[in-house]
Amino acid sequence: MLSLIMSNDNFINDIHPLVRSFFPGEEIEVSFFPEDKESGSGNGTFRTRIIRDSALILDLSLADISDTDRLRMKNILKCRVYEELSSVLKVKLPWGTLTGIRPVRLAINHMEQGFTHKDTVEYMESFYLVSPEKSALAADIAVKEMNIIKDVNYPGSFSLYIGIPFCPTTCLYCSFTSNAIGLWKTKVGEYLDCLEMELKFVSELFSGRKPVSIYIGGGTPTTLNEEELKRLFDSVHRLFDFDGIREFTVEAGRPDSITKEKLRILRENGADRISVNPQSMNQETLKIIGRQHSVEDTVRAFQDARDAGFDNINMDIILGLPGEGEKEVSHTISEIAKLKPDDLTVHSLAVKRGSRLMEEIEKYKVYSNSNTDVMLEIAALGAREMGLEPYYLYRQKNMSGNFENTGWARPGKEGIYNILMMEEIHSIPAVGAGTVSKCVHTRTDIRRNGNVKDVNGYISRIDEMLDRKRALFKQF
Numbered sequence: 001m002l003s004l005i006m007s008n009d010n011f012i013n014d015i016h017p018l019v020r021s022f023f024p025g026e027e028i029e030v031s032f033f034p035e036d037k038e039s040g041s042g043n044g045t046f047r048t049r050i051i052r053d054s055a056l057i058l059d060l061s062l063a064d065i066s067d068t069d070r071l072r073m074k075n076i077l078k079c080r081v082y083e084e085l086s087s088v089l090k091v092k093l094p095w096g097t098l099t100g101i102r103p104v105r106l107a108i109n110h111m112e113q114g115f116t117h118k119d120t121v122e123y124m125e126s127f128y129l130v131s132p133e134k135s136a137l138a139a140d141i142a143v144k145e146m147n148i149i150k151d152v153n154y155p156g157s158f159s160l161y162i163g164i165p166f167c168p169t170t171c172l173y174c175s176f177t178s179n180a181i182g183l184w185k186t187k188v189g190e191y192l193d194c195l196e197m198e199l200k201f202v203s204e205l206f207s208g209r210k211p212v213s214i215y216i217g218g219g220t221p222t223t224l225n226e227e228e229l230k231r232l233f234d235s236v237h238r239l240f241d242f243d244g245i246r247e248f249t250v251e252a253g254r255p256d257s258i259t260k261e262k263l264r265i266l267r268e269n270g271a272d273r274i275s276v277n278p279q280s281m282n283q284e285t286l287k288i289i290g291r292q293h294s295v296e297d298t299v300r301a302f303q304d305a306r307d308a309g310f311d312n313i314n315m316d317i318i319l320g321l322p323g324e325g326e327k328e329v330s331h332t333i334s335e336i337a338k339l340k341p342d343d344l345t346v347h348s349l350a351v352k353r354g355s356r357l358m359e360e361i362e363k364y365k366v367y368s369n370s371n372t373d374v375m376l377e378i379a380a381l382g383a384r385e386m387g388l389e390p391y392y393l394y395r396q397k398n399m400s401g402n403f404e405n406t407g408w409a410r411p412g413k414e415g416i417y418n419i420l421m422m423e424e425i426h427s428i429p430a431v432g433a434g435t436v437s438k439c440v441h442t443r444t445d446i447r448r449n450g451n452v453k454d455v456n457g458y459i460s461r462i463d464e465m466l467d468r469k470r471a472l473f474k475q476f
């Protein structure tokens, strides 16, 4: 147990996640020095103490910084805590004091003020103590993203997300809205009825506008059978204008849900980008993470997708899976390289609340994985050798090694929806159980509203889901 004691709660939302980055997976109890709390601001002195299992790890007292502005104060405090912890623990965090999930946004903001790529790298290194490699990565991606999205950032543009909350089985690390299709088969019809109601509602809310990109995700959309998929596509085509659409992605995801006939239906209905996600090309790992397909199934599904005419296929992998190290990751990368995917999304394992992995964390010991940086390098080198370049990046809480997820793509094959989602430049209405709609008024005024996760709840409360959307988008 870790104890974090601070002067007051002024910077708790900044210091707490930074401390957690140094101690992933450990429980942190937060409290305040009683005398400081009573005097409100702590008289301009900020004190931070960290105790771990009765041992004092950090005792920091900073005076005379209260006359600087809040951002500077916050940064001074974070840098000092970082430096002290880094020195005591002999650990450097790749992303320095950055605890938010969007380092690329920071780089874009800096460049939009007229700073160059070089200035931005230096700024991230000096102000946030980000490593030179990660600073350069964020700046490279910022340049690429700005270039890709410059044409789609027009007034009234939007993208559409459709969630299918069913999967063949539930993966060990899953925290998404996912239900084993075998148990929910009889509910799919009603679910699609509700989805159609929401889609119709969104088409009316956004009438006269054309979506830039559509993303059908989940879950695993291809757990729907052929008839159900056709029904969903018919609705989408009937309700939205596809003229000028830049990208239509369907996450085929699990190889065991993909058939030649489903791939044909996807192509026939305009899907031009799909994901076939192995996560690992090691059979033993697939078993551990609760997948019932084989490595051969992944290869077959990928080749079937190529044969069906898909020229933009993404593959997702996860680094830091239980039992996996450098050898296993090297094997996965070399097997994937043989398939020549157009995109490769490299995730660092995140232990999320609600996942089976979180519940059974003691059993898997994934936080003891100290070589995620080496595995990331193996994946990055492999991706570059496949002709792919990094084009989007985000971070999550409780990631293995405190690293990041990076999307790699062949130039021209970048997933536009992924960038739009991350950079929040336009609204994304989302339909289906567990989805979250985003209304972007301005860069600094972004509102969200989510649907209930539970499929039965979603079906029985569909009118309320429509009301939530009406309220969210009323000023759009």
Ligand code: SF4
Binding pocket: 166, 167, 169, 170, 171, 173, 174, 175, 176, 177, 178, 218, 219, 220, 253, 254
């Ligand atoms: S395929 Fe994705 S959504 Fe489905 S159970 Fe696995 S992690 Fe969850």
